[in-house]
Amino acid sequence: MANEKLEQLKRQFTERFGGSADGIRVFLAPGRVNLIGEHTDYNGGYVFPAALTFGTFMLIRKRNDNVIRLASTNFDLQGEFTMETAVYDEAHDWINYPKSILVHLAKRGFTFGGYDALFHGEIPNGAGLSSSASIHLATAYGFMSMEGHPIDRVQLALAAQEAENQFMGVKCGIMDQFVIANGKKDHAVLLMCSTLEYQLVPFKAQGYKIVVGNTNKRRGLVDSEYNTRRAQCEQAVVYLRAAFPNLQLLGELTKEQFDANAHLIQDPTVLKRARHVVEEIDRVLQSVDALKANDLVRFGQMMNGSGDSLRELYEVTCKELDVMVEEARKIEGVLGARMTGAGFGGCTVSLVRDDMVDAFIEQVGRNYAERTDYKADFYVADIGDGVKEVTE
Numbered sequence: 570m571a572n573e574k575l576e577q578l579k580r581q582f583t584e585r586f587g588g589s590a591d592g593i594r595v596f597l598a599p600g601r602v603n604l605i606g607e608h609t610d611y612n613g614g615y616v617f618p619a620a621l622t623f624g625t626f627m628l629i630r631k632r633n634d635n636v637i638r639l640a641s642t643n644f645d646l647q648g649e650f651t652m653e654t655a656v657y658d659e660a661h662d663w664i665n666y667p668k669s670i671l672v673h674l675a676k677r678g679f680t681f682g683g684y685d686a687l688f689h690g691e692i693p694n695g696a697g698l699s700s701s702a703s704i705h706l707a708t709a710y711g712f713m714s715m716e717g718h719p720i721d722r723v724q725l726a727l728a729a730q731e732a733e734n735q736f737m738g739v740k741c742g743i744m745d746q747f748v749i750a751n752g753k754k755d756h757a758v759l760l761m762c763s764t765l766e767y768q769l770v771p772f773k774a775q776g777y778k779i780v781v782g783n784t785n786k787r788r789g790l791v792d793s794e795y796n797t798r799r800a801q802c803e804q805a806v807v808y809l810r811a812a813f814p815n816l817q818l819l820g821e822l823t824k825e826q827f828d829a830n831a832h833l834i835q836d837p838t839v840l841k842r843a844r845h846v847v848e849e850i851d852r853v854l855q856s857v858d859a860l861k862a863n864d865l866v867r868f869g870q871m872m873n874g875s876g877d878s879l880r881e882l883y884e885v886t887c888k889e890l891d892v893m894v895e896e897a898r899k900i901e902g903v904l905g906a907r908m909t910g911a912g913f914g915g916c917t918v919s920l921v922r923d924d925m926v927d928a929f930i931e932q933v934g935r936n937y938a939e940r941t942d943y944k945a946d947f948y949v950a951d952i953g954d955g956v957k958e959v960t961e
């Protein structure tokens with residue numbers, strides 16, 4: 570972390586809140602990119618995401634009263650509240666994000682005194698790189714650290730998921746919060762979402778880079794369509810109970826069990842959704858095996874398989890995502906390309922040979938702009954750590 574940047578952020582903090590920089594501590598929660606395993610988390614399946622090196626900073630300093638004052642370098646609105654009176658307030662706009670996680674931590678018995686805190690977000694909003702989970706985790710980890718409360722990263726992730734479910738009304742799974750809490754530099758996280766057992770898998774893509782392409786089409790419809798997909802998966806479980814009376818989640822079935830009983834699902838749309846989920850879970854395991862065997866070609870094929878299934882079976886892409894993925898796959902040295910995150914806009918992820926990264930950005934960017942009404946942004950993604958304190 571460049572010292573200069575920290576100094577600048579601290580100056581912004583003291584300009585807003587007064588006083589000196591003494592006692593200011595700095596926390597950083599990353600954004601995330603999911604490599605493979607999409608829409609499997611809330612079905613009790615596997616996901617394989619990684620934390621990014623950029624995310625949300627939170628600078629924080631203790632106050633002598635119980636007032637919590639929050640400001641951001643991204644938004645003009647500042648807000649203040651105390652834990653005794655903290656409730657959702659529409660006029661509080663972005664402040665509701667940090668507030669909601671504090672409320673959910675308070676429900677778990679944690680107390681918080683007064684603080685001044687300044688947020689600085691580097692994740693483009695609405696790009697599907699989990700800016701909201703990143704704010705939640707920066708707040709949770711930072712406030713818990715300031716209070717000296719014991720930190721259990723899995724519990725913080727669960728509290729953040731609860732806050733997202735209740736605050737945003739998106740019944741999201743645990744993937745984003747979990748990887749932001751538990752990610753590790755140069756590793757992707759293989760997570761079984763029903764048990765929260767996980768494995769850090771070294772991501773050694775020798776000679777290749779992960780390139781994230783932002784369509785800059787903000788995720789539309791995502792709340793309602795996301796919840797619809799989730800309901801369709803629950804519907805599939807109901808049909809399949811004719812063969813598996815105790816079935817709770819699609820992720821409990823092997824691909825073979827599913828194939829043998831798929832005829833029980835009478836609604837063709839529900840059948841497509843369920844097939845995506847079961848096959849995607851299988852793809853995650855195959856892709857992790859491929860990665861461990863250093864077979865990046867196979868890993869890329871799995872990424873493509875995931876992307877095609879999200880377009881054809883789960884139907885969560887949109888024109889912009891489809892065009893970008895199509896253009897990405899045309900470039901020599903691209904092993905795989907697909908949408909990442911919830912869908913309906915946001916980002917793609919591609920595995921691109923080192924020497925082709927510049928050409929990739931130039932050509933995909935040009936063709937994408939020609940074929941859509943948007944201009945793309947690209948980030949060559951390094952895999953970073955989960956939420957942490959920044960000390961230098």
Ligand code: GLA
Pocket residue numbers: 603606607608609610611741742743744745910911912
């Ligand atoms: C969003 C949700 C996650 C997950 C993905 C799709 O990012 O927050 O829980 O469901 O979509 O894989």
